[in-house]
Amino acid sequence: xxxxxxxxxxxxxxxxxxxxxKNESIRIARxxxxxxLNAETMLxxxxxxxxxxxxxxxxxxxxxxxxxxxxxxxxxxxPLPLDFADxxxxxxxxxxxxxxxxEARTSAKTGxxxxxxxxxxxxxxxxxxxxxxxxxxxxxxxxxxxxxxxGKSGLFQxx
Numbered sequence: 001x002x003x004x005x006x007x008x009x010x011x012x013x014x015x016x017x018x019x020x021x022k023n024e025s026i027r028i029a030r031x032x033x034x035x036x037l038n039a040e041t042m043l044x045x046x047x048x049x050x051x052x053x054x055x056x057x058x059x060x061x062x063x064x065x066x067x068x069x070x071x072x073x074x075x076x077x078x079p080l081p082l083d084f085a086d087x088x089x090x091x092x093x094x095x096x097x098x099x100x101x102x103e104a105r106t107s108a109k110t111g112x113x114x115x116x117x118x119x120x121x122x123x124x125x126x127x128x129x130x131x132x133x134x135x136x137x138x139x140x141x142x143x144x145x146x147x148x149x150x151g152k153s154g155l156f157q158x159x
Contacts, residue, residue, distance in 0.1 A: 008073030063123030
């Protein structure tokens with residue numbers, strides 16, 4: 001017996017999942033991603049001395065805006081009313097890593113994993129954009145869902 005795919009119709013065409021029969025619940029998703037900078041770029045970032053201005057504040061706003069517009073980027077993603085979206089940064093200056101964590105919350109019939117993923121990745125891309133004048137080989141790595149709650153599948157917490 002083959003598995004049933006929720007995003008395919010009987011003819012194998014992509015479709016939006018019908019969530020009309022699902023119950024609303026509080027749903028939370030958190031995604032982490034890392035941005036790797038060289039020592040010079042990290043020092044400029046910490047000193048707020050990069051040519052394009054204040055990097056992390058700009059990246060935070062970009063991530064939040066992206067979360068709010070996720071359904072415009074992902075074709076079969078449901079547009080969701082977000083109750084909360086945020087992006088936070090942890091700077092590990094010695095290792096040259098900016099750890100990003102994006103969170104999205106809703107009270108809806110479907111989850112917010114995509115909103116958190118898009119928020120984290122756009123925040124990382126914004127950091128790249130604002131630092132590329134001084135470093136071209138910035139790496140964006142290890143993007144992953146680390147927490148999800150709510151809905152039928154319940155709790156997921158990464159190791």
